[in-house]
Amino acid sequence: MLATRSEIITELRVMLAELAAQLGNDSSAIAETDVIPDCEVVDSAGLIEFVIMVDEKYQLGIEAEDMTVDQLGTIGSIADFVLARQRRDSVRAG
Amino acid sequence: MAHAVHAPRVNNNDDTVTVVRIAVAVGDFVRPGDLILEVETEKAAIAVEAEQDGHVLLVRGREGDTFAVGDVVVWLGDTPDEAVPEPVPDLSAPDIGGRDFAADEGVTGKARLLLSQHGLAAEVVPRLGSRLTAADVQAYVAGLAPTAQGGIAQRESVQRAPAQTEALPAPADLAPLRSGERAVLATVTWQRDHAAAAFLEIEYDPRVWREHGADFARGRRLLLDPTLALMAHRLALLAAATGANGTVLEQPSPRRVRYRQVNLGFTVQARETLYLCVVERAETLDPEGFVARLGELQRRAMAHRLAPAEARGATVGFTSMARWGVLRHVPILPPYCALMVAHGDAFDGGARAVLGVTYDHRLLSGFDAVRLLRLLADPARDIPNPRL
Numbered sequence: 001m002l003a004t005r006s007e008i009i010t011e012l013r014v015m016l017a018e019l020a021a022q023l024g025n026d027s028s029a030i031a032e033t034d035v036i037p038d039c040e041v042v043d044s045a046g047l048i049e050f051v052i053m054v055d056e057k058y059q060l061g062i063e064a065e066d067m068t069v070d071q072l073g074t075i076g077s078i079a080d081f082v083l084a085r086q087r088r089d090s091v092r093a094g
Numbered sequence: 095m096a097h098a099v100h101a102p103r104v105n106n107n108d109d110t111v112t113v114v115r116i117a118v119a120v121g122d123f124v125r126p127g128d129l130i131l132e133v134e135t136e137k138a139a140i141a142v143e144a145e146q147d148g149h150v151l152l153v154r155g156r157e158g159d160t161f162a163v164g165d166v167v168v169w170l171g172d173t174p175d176e177a178v179p180e181p182v183p184d185l186s187a188p189d190i191g192g193r194d195f196a197a198d199e200g201v202t203g204k205a206r207l208l209l210s211q212h213g214l215a216a217e218v219v220p221r222l223g224s225r226l227t228a229a230d231v232q233a234y235v236a237g238l239a240p241t242a243q244g245g246i247a248q249r250e251s252v253q254r255a256p257a258q259t260e261a262l263p264a265p266a267d268l269a270p271l272r273s274g275e276r277a278v279l280a281t282v283t284w285q286r287d288h289a290a291a292a293f294l295e296i297e298y299d300p301r302v303w304r305e306h307g308a309d310f311a312r313g314r315r316l317l318l319d320p321t322l323a324l325m326a327h328r329l330a331l332l333a334a335a336t337g338a339n340g341t342v343l344e345q346p347s348p349r350r351v352r353y354r355q356v357n358l359g360f361t362v363q364a365r366e367t368l369y370l371c372v373v374e375r376a377e378t379l380d381p382e383g384f385v386a387r388l389g390e391l392q393r394r395a396m397a398h399r400l401a402p403a404e405a406r407g408a409t410v411g412f413t414s415m416a417r418w419g420v421l422r423h424v425p426i427l428p429p430y431c432a433l434m435v436a437h438g439d440a441f442d443g444g445a446r447a448v449l450g451v452t453y454d455h456r457l458l459s460g461f462d463a464v465r466l467l468r469l470l471a472d473p474a475r476d477i478p479n480p481r482l
Contacts, residue, residue: 023417037311037317037318037319043319043416043417044318044319044322045362045363045392045396045417046417047317047318048318048389048392048393048396049396051317051393052393052396052397056397064386064389064390064393067316067317067318067389068315068316068317069315069316069317070315071317072317073317
């Protein structure tokens with residue numbers, strides 16, 4: 001069964017918190033609509049790690065053109081991205 | 095988890111096969127269908143291809159060796175640093191002429207012969223590519239002093255493997271270096287034995303670059319801060335324009351080498367592994383193209399999926415330790431590189447930062463290095479016309 005949006009957001013928060021903690025930062029105050037790069041809890045390298053973790057966890061096949069603020073810039077937009085990919089994949093699988 | 099690639103049965107009557115070609119080296123990443131080995135018997139030959147993704151952890155034996163059908167010839171792993179599930183050879187054993195599979199990793203047959211002739215350990219010879227070749231050994235040996243008898247005298251720092259173990263101050267356990275560790279060893283050994291490494295640094299105002307990067311990202315809706323990538327791109331343009339893109343060969347006669355393209359090496363720390371991603375022909379890319387290409391390489395490196403060709407051949411380098419709060423550091427020169435720029439974290443409320451450079455003094459003067467750093471520190475300054 002596919003995860004709900006709420007479950008995905010919870011999982012994303014855990015992953016982001018882990019990466020932020022490695023840099024000595026706390027990401028718990030980040031809201032669903034906050035732009036993650038602007039929050040300065042992870043740097044560019046940390047963001048790449050975050051994207052890789054999300055990609056591997058949900059098997060998304062993220063491409064270079066997906067690496068935009070609009071697609072992956074907030075916790076909420078990432079959750080929507082994951083759900084959209086899962087819906088697309090389930091339709092393809094028939 | 096490690097996966098074994100076995101010597102296959104080629105026909106019913108032969109219980110052994112001969113490896114005629116090994117198409118991979120330790121550290122390579124293979125995908126399903128990639129050629130790993132070619133084996134033959136007297137009657138037939140077949141290719142052995144990868145059945146799954148994997149990093150080459152260990153290659154047992156060499157071309158020309160005979161294996162029993164079912165023997166493990168190659169180990170693949172999900173990560174490049176995975177442990178090989180077989181006993182680690184005892185490197186303290188004095189018989190260096192015997193078969194030592196660990197020492198065979200990524201060393202061509204001709205190179206192995208030369209190493210043996212000169213009494214060298216493979217680890218001390220810098221390699222240009224993923225495998226140690228005869229050319230690498232010859233270049234290394236050429237830097238050593240000829241003796242009156244026409245032979246080659248070793249430097250004091252170059253020790254035979256048994257002597258090194260004898261010099262250890264206490265009982266110790268030994269293990270082969272992992273591929274990433276071997277790459278670091280090759281780098282520091284090249285700098286120690288070949289380059290005339292010097293270092294200097296300047297202070298600059300990092301806010302100019304930060305604003306430049308933010309403008310660039312905003313206009314293109316980029317997720318990742320492109321500032322460091324843009325600095326590295328500018329370094330590539332400056333290296334091409336100022337002649338800081340080459341090396342010096344000392345043997346058989348001193349020669350200045352100027353590369354015809356700039357391959358920009360950019361360090362990526364992926365957990366405990368340090369990669370040097372290489373953007374080839376960086377000077378021919380526009381900023382968008384360079385940022386996209388480097389971003390792609392960074393993602394692959396962080397996922398430990400960098401192809402060997404994407405991590406070799408750097409002619410200049412850029413490294414940053416800003417994410418760790420490091421203000422200044424002295425990088426090591428990659429083999430045959432003219433310089434490596436060091437970027438550090440900002441201080442004084444973000445208004446000041448340091449740019450450093452390790453450079454090969456055989457090729458560049460301190461003046462050259464300072465001039466390059468000053469041009470790098472300000473993205474608004476014009477890049478000089480390429481040196482003729």
